[in-house]
Each structure stands twice: as C-alpha cells, then as structure tokens.
Amino acid sequence: MTTDTTTKDTAPGAPAPGTTILDARGVTMRFGGLTAVNGVDLTVNSGEIVGLIGPNGAGKTTFFNCLTGLYIPTEGEVRYKDRVLPAKSFKVTAAGIARTFQNIRLFANMTVLENVLVGRHTRTKEGFWSAVLRGPGFHRAEKASRERALELLEFVGLAAKADHLARNLPYGEQRKLEIARALASEPGLLLLDEPTAGMNPQETRATEELVFAIRDKGIAVLVIEHDMRFIFNLCDRVAVLVQGEKLVEGDSATVQGDERVVAAYLGEPLADDPGAAEAAEVEAAEAAQAQAAEATGAAETAEADTTTDTAAGKENDR
Ligand SMILES: Nc1ncnc2c1ncn2[C@@H]1O[C@H](COP(=O)(O)OP(=O)(O)O)[C@@H](O)[C@H]1O
C-alpha cells in the first residue's frame, strides 16, 4: 500500500481522469408516504474520491442502494459509463460498481480467502460445465482467481490471515475484508458505506491510506462517513444530504465553511456564540468573586459559588 498520491499505478483501460463515470440525475426513492431521497443529482469522475455526508436518516444508504441496483429509484436515472444501470445488483457489479455495507455482510463461516473468491465470481468466465468437468480451463481459472485474491488480501493487509474464518477477525479487519471482496470484482467505482464505523483512530488512519491507494489504482471512490476528519482529509468533493435532499456540494473547505451544513448537523444556529456567552459568565463570576473577597476576605466561599454558577451555565447551553 502506498500513500504517495503522485505516482499513479492506473489500471489498464481506466478512463482518463476527470471523465464522468457515475451520473445520477434526479434520483428519488419513496417508501410509501416517506420520501427517503428526493431529486438528488450526483456525479463521480474517474480519479475522484467523493464524500457523501449528512445526519442519520438523511437517505445516504438509500441513495447507495439506488446506485447499486438494490433499489430501483422511484424517479430519476443512474448512468455508469454512459449506460443506464441494470436493475439487478449482480449486473451492476458486473458493470463495474462494487460496494461495502454499513452493516458488514461477510460469509462468517468461510475463510478470509474464500470470502474474496466469492467476490470474484462476476469476473470468472468459466461456466457450469467447466466447473463440473474440472478440465484444464477450470483449474487455470481457479489458480488465477486464488492468486488475485491473495494479491488483494496483501493490498488490504490481511494476507497473513487468509486461512482464518471471517467471523474470528476483529471488527476493523472485517471491514478491510469487505473492501478486498468488493475489489475482487475489479470495479471502476467503489462505494463505501461508513468504512470506519467502529474503528479506533489508528485503524481509521490506515483506512484513509487504503482509500488513497485504491484511488491510485484508477478506481473512483464514493464514500459515506460520519468521521468528518476522515472525509475532509480524503475527499476531492463532498456532497451533503439532509432529509433526502442535496443541501450543499463542493470541496472540503467550501462544505466546512457553509453555515447551512453546521446548522443541519447541530440544529438551528444560536443567535449568540455560546462560547462567548459562557466566557462572559465566567468573567462576571470572577469579578463578583474578586469583589466579595475584597469586601469580606472570604475568598473560598465566593470561589465555591462561582463553580456552581459556571456549571449551571454550561447545562443551559446543551
Ligand atoms: N426499505 C425501507 N423501507 C422504508 N423506509 C426506509 C427503508 N430504507 C430506509 N428507509 C427510511 O429512509 C430514510 C433514510 O434512511 P437511510 O438511507 O438509511 O439514511 P442514512 O443512511 O442517511 O442514515 C429513513 O427515514 C429510513 O427509515
């Protein structure tokens, strides 16, 4: 794995950087009376890492499901490399879009290697009779698949655990295995749904480097994540989804500086800066304390009162 983003080990046949590969237009998804996603436009260009953020229930996962054939959008259209997406998820994978899931989906009782081999099935040409007769073509294809799977395990840092059962991996490594399995379908676009959920800061850093390395292989990435540091470090572009609608889209600085985004995450902005109000309160209390100390010489009593007042002030800000 490399963090050097200047040397591009681009896959053969990858589109030129900057070409739009994913083009979602006016995507709407309704469940009965609930509109989970409402008229969302989003593009991903080759060579890009795009972030999708928003509060819980904003419709991020539903939007991913519309991009992977799991849901057929109620309205709108999704194109991948100029073709309308097929309506079945395995066909979408074959077309070149792979994903991981917010709730990890692995074959718990299969080994790590077997899980990656499952991810290769859309790329193996050997058919049913070849598998039954187990001729030379089958064995060649099987060997090549194993080699590629091991290469991918090496890439995500799990080669040493190839023979372990998936269910025995710690949580962070299960997420890595999901990524390796998604990569096994040789995608042009990888969708990651909360890849660092449940990870410690070191694992999150490693995942950040892994995503850069994936991009450097010529695979575009669209990532949902709640960890803002991760998103703003990683993404060329970030779209913010709130109540099913795209609120803001831009580079990290633009999105971070947008008051609407802050408001969407924190609720309505307060009229005054709460930090300033608290500081003023502490200042006033300190002045009162100094005054009281001067007048009576009972500094300790005043100090105790001040602590109580400040704590009460904080309570109100929550
Ligand atoms: N299959 C479904 N049937 C009904 N409602 C759903 C379904 N999937 C998601 N929703 C609803 O759609 C909204 C968006 O959910 P989701 O896409 O999971 O949000 P996010 O991933 O941003 O947290 C929520 O109100 C959720 O309850």
Ligand SMILES: [Mg+2]
């Ligand atoms: Mg979600």
